[in-house]
Amino acid sequence: MNDILLQLGKNPQARRLVKTLGLPLPIPQALARAKGPMEERPLHDYEIAVGGYAGAGESALIEVLAKTLTQAGATPLVVGDAHIPPAFLAHGDAWGRPPRGLLLDALPDKLRLDAMVFDATQITDAAGLRSLYEFFHPLVRSLRKCGRVVLLARPPGLARSPEVAGAQAAIEGFCRSLGKELGKAGTTANVLFVEESAEPLVPGPLRFLLSKRSAFISGQPLHVSTRTLDDEGLAAFEPAFVRSLEGKVALVTGAARGIGRATAKLLADEGAHVVCLDRPADDELLSAIALEIGGTPLLADVSDPETPALIAKTLREDHGGVDIVVHNAGITRDKTLARMSPEHWDQVFSINLNAIARITDALIADDGPLLDDGRVIVLSSIAGVAGNLGQTNYAATKAGVIGYVRRLADELDGRGVTVNAIAPGFIETRLTAAIPVMIREVGRRLSSLGQGGLPRDIGDAITFLATPGSQGLTGNVLRVCGQSFVGS
Amino acid sequence: MPVSKQDQPKQRAVIVSGVRTPFVKAFAEYLPLDTIALGGAAVSALLKRTELPRRELDSIVWGGVILPSAAPNVGREIALDLGLPPSVEAMTCTRACASGLQAITLAVAAIERGEADVVIAGGSDSTSNAELKIPQKLVRALGPMMMGPNKGKATPRDMLGVLSQLMPITEIMPRIPRIVERTTGELMGESAEKMAVRNEISRQAQDEFAARSHHRAAEAIASGRFRDEIAPVETPSGKWVHQDTIVRGDTSVEKLAKLRPVFSKTGSLTAGNSSSLTDGAAAVLLMSEAKAKALGYTPLARFASWSYVGCDPADQLLMGPALAMPQALARAGYELSDMELVDMHEAFAAQVLSVLSMLASTNFANARLGRDKAVGEIDPAILNVHGGSVALGHPFGATGARMVTTVANELHSTGKAFALLGVCAAGGLGAAAVLENAGL
Numbered sequence: 015m016n017d018i019l020l021q022l023g024k025n026p027q028a029r030r031l032v033k034t035l036g037l038p039l040p041i042p043q044a045l046a047r048a049k050g051p052m053e054e055r056p057l058h059d060y061e062i063a064v065g066g067y068a069g070a071g072e073s074a075l076i077e078v079l080a081k082t083l084t085q086a087g088a089t090p091l092v093v094g095d096a097h098i099p100p101a102f103l104a105h106g107d108a109w110g111r112p113p114r115g116l117l118l119d120a121l122p123d124k125l126r127l128d129a130m131v132f133d134a135t136q137i138t139d140a141a142g143l144r145s146l147y148e149f150f151h152p153l154v155r156s157l158r159k160c161g162r163v164v165l166l167a168r169p170p171g172l173a174r175s176p177e178v179a180g181a182q183a184a185i186e187g188f189c190r191s192l193g194k195e196l197g198k199a200g201t202t203a204n205v206l207f208v209e210e211s212a213e214p215l216v217p218g219p220l221r222f223l224l225s226k227r228s229a230f231i232s233g234q235p236l237h238v239s240t241r242t243l244d245d246e247g248l249a250a251f252e253p254a255f256v257r258s259l260e261g262k263v264a265l266v267t268g269a270a271r272g273i274g275r276a277t278a279k280l281l282a283d284e285g286a287h288v289v290c291l292d293r294p295a296d297d298e299l300l301s302a303i304a305l306e307i308g309g310t311p312l313l314a315d316v317s318d319p320e321t322p323a324l325i326a327k328t329l330r331e332d333h334g335g336v337d338i339v340v341h342n343a344g345i346t347r348d349k350t351l352a353r354m355s356p357e358h359w360d361q362v363f364s365i366n367l368n369a370i371a372r373i374t375d376a377l378i379a380d381d382g383p384l385l386d387d388g389r390v391i392v393l394s395s396i397a398g399v400a401g402n403l404g405q406t407n408y409a410a411t412k413a414g415v416i417g418y419v420r421r422l423a424d425e426l427d428g429r430g431v432t433v434n435a436i437a438p439g440f441i442e443t444r445l446t447a448a449i450p451v452m453i454r455e456v457g458r459r460l461s462s463l464g465q466g467g468l469p470r471d472i473g474d475a476i477t478f479l480a481t482p483g484s485q486g487l488t489g490n491v492l493r494v495c496g497q498s499f500v501g502s
Numbered sequence: 503m504p505v506s507k508q509d510q511p512k513q514r515a516v517i518v519s520g521v522r523t524p525f526v527k528a529f530a531e532y533l534p535l536d537t538i539a540l541g542g543a544a545v546s547a548l549l550k551r552t553e554l555p556r557r558e559l560d561s562i563v564w565g566g567v568i569l570p571s572a573a574p575n576v577g578r579e580i581a582l583d584l585g586l587p588p589s590v591e592a593m594t595c596t597r598a599c600a601s602g603l604q605a606i607t608l609a610v611a612a613i614e615r616g617e618a619d620v621v622i623a624g625g626s627d628s629t630s631n632a633e634l635k636i637p638q639k640l641v642r643a644l645g646p647m648m649m650g651p652n653k654g655k656a657t658p659r660d661m662l663g664v665l666s667q668l669m670p671i672t673e674i675m676p677r678i679p680r681i682v683e684r685t686t687g688e689l690m691g692e693s694a695e696k697m698a699v700r701n702e703i704s705r706q707a708q709d710e711f712a713a714r715s716h717h718r719a720a721e722a723i724a725s726g727r728f729r730d731e732i733a734p735v736e737t738p739s740g741k742w743v744h745q746d747t748i749v750r751g752d753t754s755v756e757k758l759a760k761l762r763p764v765f766s767k768t769g770s771l772t773a774g775n776s777s778s779l780t781d782g783a784a785a786v787l788l789m790s791e792a793k794a795k796a797l798g799y800t801p802l803a804r805f806a807s808w809s810y811v812g813c814d815p816a817d818q819l820l821m822g823p824a825l826a827m828p829q830a831l832a833r834a835g836y837e838l839s840d841m842e843l844v845d846m847h848e849a850f851a852a853q854v855l856s857v858l859s860m861l862a863s864t865n866f867a868n869a870r871l872g873r874d875k876a877v878g879e880i881d882p883a884i885l886n887v888h889g890g891s892v893a894l895g896h897p898f899g900a901t902g903a904r905m906v907t908t909v910a911n912e913l914h915s916t917g918k919a920f921a922l923l924g925v926c927a928a929g930g931l932g933a934a935a936v937l938e939n940a941g942l
Contacts, residue, residue: 054814085869087817108869110700110818110860 017442017458020044020465042464043200046160048226048474051283052481054256055087056225061126063116063156064102065093065149066133066166073133074213075166076101082217083131084109086224091116091127093149118152127153129162129224134185135208137167138178146188154196162224163196163203165189166216169237172209182207186235193233193497197462202232202497209239214251218483221255227478230439230471232462233497238486241427242387253482260285263333264480265325267316267373268343270296272443273393275303276473277340281480282307286338289329291316316343316369317361322376329383336383338480341370341392344411346445348404359407366411371418378426387430389480392419393472394435394491400500412437416491423489432488434479439495440466463496513790515613516801516940520624520907521548522784523735525746525895528629532781534738537566537899538579541626544783544900545580547733548622552787558797560618562592563609565601565625567898568632569594576626598927599847600810601625602784602902603935607808609788619793625899626783643667683928686816690928691765691776691850693819698770698852700818701859705770708851709758712775712892714882715848719889720751727888731907748778748895775851780895784903786910791940801940803910806920807834808935815930820853822932823924824860825870828877830934836920838878841936843912843921845905848890853926887912901925906937913939 022028023041032039048056062083066073080101083090090106090113092098102113116125132149136142150163157163165185173179186205193203204223208216215238222228223236240248264281268274269290278288288309292300297313304311312328314321329336344366347358370392377384384390397405398412416435423433440446440457446466449457458466475494478484523543526532532540541564549556564577573579577592597604602625609623681690698708722728723745734744753774761772794801809829811822823846831838838861848854858880860866867873888908891901902925909921919942925933 055817058816104865105869107863108865110697110821110856112700112702 017465040459040464043159043198045200045229045463045465046226047229047468047470052227052256052258055085056221056227057083057128058087060088060128060224062088062090062129062131062224063093063127063153064090064131064133066136066145067092067094067099073135074210075133075135075208075216078213078216079131079133079166079220080105082220084111086221087111088128088224089114093118093153118148121152121156125156126158127156127161128158129164130154130157131164131166131224133166134182135166135168137181137185139181140184143181143184143188146185150192157196157199157201160200160226160229161196162228163189163192163201164220164223165203165205167205167207169207169209189235190233190497194462197232197464197497200229200463202228202463204228204231204233205235207235207237209237211248212238212240212486214248215240215486218253218255218478218481218485219487221483222478227474230463230467230496231475231492231494234493236487236490236492239488240486241423242430242432242485242488247430251485253485255481255483257285258481258483259338262286262337263329263335264288264338264340265291265329265336266340266342267291269303270299272445273438273441273469273472274340274342276469277342277476278303278309279307280470280473280477281338282309284477284481286480287333289333289336291325292343316373317364321369322373325373326376326379326383329377333383335385336377336388337385338389339374339377339384339391340476340480341373341390343369344393346405346408348408350404351406354407362407362411366408367414367418370415374422384431387485389484390422390426390431390433391476391479392433392435394419394437396437396439396493396495396498396500399437399491399493419491420489427488430485432479432485434487434489435491436472436475436479437491437493437495438467438472439493439498441472442466442468460500461496461498465496467494467496511614512616513614513792514804515610515788516791516794517803517906517910518787518789518794518799518801519548519552520731520784520786520903520910521551521733522731522900522904522907523547523782524732524743525748525780525782525897525900526743527748527895528779528781530630530747530781531737531741531743532628532735533630535628535735535781536570536631537568537626537628537783538570538573538576538583540628540735540781540783540897541576541580541624541785542583543735544624544626544733544785545622546584548785548787549584551733552799554620554787554797556587558620558793559586559590559622561590561609561612561621563605563612563621563623564592564594565596565603565605565899565902566594567596567598567601567627568629569596570631571633597810597933598929598931599849599896599898600902600925600927600931600933601899602904603808603906603923603925603933604810604902606786606788606902606906607805607935610805613788613790620787620789622785622787624783624785624903625901627897627899628781629779629897630781639667681928683815683819688819689765690819691771693815694776694850694853695765695769695771697818697820697856701856703770703852703855703859705759706755707855708770708775709755711851711855712758713753713755715851715886715889715893716750716753717889718887719746719749719893722888723749724751731911746894748780749889749893771850771852775892777849777891777896780897782895782897782900784900784907786903786906800914802914803921803937804940806836806936806938807831809833809933811932813930813932817930818856819928819930820849820926821857821860822926822930823934824857824866824932826932826934827861827922827924828871828873830936831877831922834936836936838880838922841920841922842884842918843887843909844880844885845909845921845923846886846890847896847901847905847925848886848892849896849926851892854890857924857926902933909937913937914941917942
């Protein structure tokens with residue numbers, strides 16, 4: 015559990031010593047994480063450089079970007095030739111965050127940026143991509159520790175020409191590399207691929223990626239689409255950001271410890287009533303967490319054939335339905351394939367994949383308890399993306415989850431339900447504490463942020479996906495891995 | 503309940519008169535007078551000037567911010583000190599800098615609900631007599647030994663334990679009170695400094711506003727405009743205080759521009775464009791319309807509506823009036839353009855100017871008030887016509903009653919119909935009220 019290098023890095027003297035001695039120790043930056051429930055202004059007093067508006071045509075995102083930043087408490091520093099788009103002036107006026115112009119050839123001394131946002135949606139060709147260099151090159155050194163970079167782009171798959179698709183796809187490669195360069199300082203870089211007309215759905219993901227709640231997410235693309243909303247719903251879309259889960263019911267499987275426990279707490283912090291599910295053997299732990307967060311414990315083995323019906327009945331009859339389903343329960347039974355027993359193969363499949371499908375079936379059936387505009391969030395794993403030695407069974411189920419989620423998203427988007435997968439990287443839990451020291455060290459360090467994540471990091475991502483603000487995200491696989499070098 | 507055109511109460515409350523003590527810088531002439539004594543001076547002057555038969559008085563509603571811990575119900579202490587009939591009941595309320603206005607609207611509500619016919623409402627504060635606070639740390643360390651269940655049985659070992667808890671000694675020294683926002687730890691001036699930056703209020707604009715406030719207040723004093731509103735106070739040493747002591751009629755934008763910023767080295771708030779710590783009291787006589795008629799008083803003004811709001815202290819601490827003033831107008835069924843007078847409490851010139859820019863902003867109206875159009879611009883000619891807190895000073899609890907008195911008199915003497923009041927307060931609170939001329 016204890017990350018010695020991280021502890022060492024928190025001590026300024028030790029940090030200086032390591033530096034002067036030139037020791038080859040990759041001391042990671044301690045990440046700034048959020049405390050307490052979601053805030054009205056997660057970006058309070060941030061100074062954020064905004065780029066992409068020099069010379070180019072009007073981007074459809076200006077309005078939403080200006081509003082989101084100023085409303086969330088940030089002051090936009092708009093880069094360009096003294097021309098600040100009117101949207102920034104208007105929203106800055108409304109929220110008391112007047113924008114400032116930033117001239118790249120005459121940067122102020124002591125410029126310190128909390129984040130950088132670049133609207134790349136106007137880029138249509140290779141020549142246009144030079145604006146990335148022009149914006150980031152002079153500014154990137156001014157970014158504070160644990161800073162944030164967010165790029166806004168259009169999905170290449172929907173581009174009107176191959177050239178445009180190439181230009182937009184290039185942005186992802188740029189972002190991933192930037193994430194690797196900035197990770198040492200605890201900084202993250204991510205891309206939002208925003209479909210045409212999905213602009214009203216941008217505020218939630220943008221606030222999340224710029225806030226401290228995305229501390230362990232880097233190098234990731236997220237697709238924002240209008241799939242789950244009709245025109246009317248889109249026009250009226252005005253999500254709450256604070257205590258946004260009040261009146262909602264959430265089911266979290268595997269809630270007794272680790273990621274499930276952290277998630278249950280965070281969901282409750284936002285106002286949800288959480289039904290905490292775990293094995294009967296974990297009665298004590300489960301009851302404790304349910305009591306702590308004012309939730310309801312539900313003891314059941316997810317692999318038991320009776321369980322899906324029991325869950326559906328409990329949620330329907332005792333709670334009037336369920337809004338948020340978090341499939342977190344999972345096990346590992348690691349052995350190389352040649353040595354693996356058939357029982358180990360079966361157990362992993364039964365819990366990590368079968369149970370999810372059967373429980374979901376029971377929840378989404380015609381008389382099932384899943385409510386409209388609900389959320390289904392399934393835990394995958396970096397092993398499911400990249401594969402892992404000794405985990406043929408586990409990796410297969412976690413890759414299976416990804417396929418399952420993508421297809422289920424198609425099935426449920428008509429009901430306003432979003433379905434997403436979260437793929438954790440190296441997280442400091444009971445599971446990873448059992449890994450041999452050397453392998454554990456490799457797992458921790460081989461990522462841009464150079465450290466393991468905490469259960470809370472996954473919980474923060476799940477909680478964000480559970481909120482109304484994430485309505486534009488469905489069918490996504492969000493890796494929360496500190497930009498692990500594996501499988502990227 | 504605020505009064506609206508649609509929902510008229512059975513009887514209306516009217517403002518009949520108001521009197522205040524001269525406002526004096528803290529730790530000066532009023533040092534020997536605590537908030538009860540100052541309040542008593544204002545209330546007794548009001549009773550004397552109005553010649554109100556004491557038996558007619560139903561109650562006193564008082565506002566205060568720094569309340570004496572031994573006698574926090576200042577209103578009742580005033581009634582007892584002045585020898586008013588014991589039946590004159592009293593309460594004391596606190597809503598930071600809006601306490602005085604709060605006391606008055608509570609009195610209006612009581613009269614309009616028929617609970618009382620004649621009420622004196624107002625407020626007072628003596629920053630000079632703020633009790634030095636014994637730090638919690640000292641109380642928690644020594645309290646159990648001296649007053650707990652095992653008192654008197656402390657061993658030398660316990661004593662040593664307590665001593666070790668009290669180190670370092672600087673943490674247990676009594677501290678002089680400062681206006682610090684409890685949740686954010688910011689001095690109010692620091693919050694106002696941030697507002698100046700965020701609303702792009704220049705030093706020049708603040709100094710111009712402050713100079714105008716001083717000039718108008720000085721003119722009002724010179725012309726005798728405040729003669730009916732201010733009652734001289736005799737201090738225990740026999741010295742009389744006749745006039746406000748903070749107003750500087752000879753100040754100018756140039757002089758103010760020379761002052762150094764006080765809350766931040768690079769800031770724009772100075773002692774000259776901020777209100778200062780002040781001692782003083784103000785009281786207003788309110789009664790039902792019928793009672794005023796029966797007793798032969800001339801009603802000056804009525805409350806058409808009021809509004810109290812809250813916003814996040816960590817955002818823009820003193821923006822409350824920008825939310826409360828439109829709400830009070832809406833409740834009364836008026837627009838800002840209907841108002842012929844506007845009186846705003848000037849905690850800081852920067853704070854008033856920030857609120858004015860919010861009221862004038864269409865973007866602010868869209869995003870924060872759900873209105874299509876801006877609330878409107880306020881003509882400087884009708885704003886704080888006789889100066890404000892920057893010039894006159896700001897005894898926290900008294901300011902509301904000072905504003906109500908000046909505005910009620912102004913409506914009556916000029917024949918203007920409507921006036922709007924706005925007050926900002928610590929804790930991210932805002933207050934506003936619409937007054938209407940009772941003679942029209």
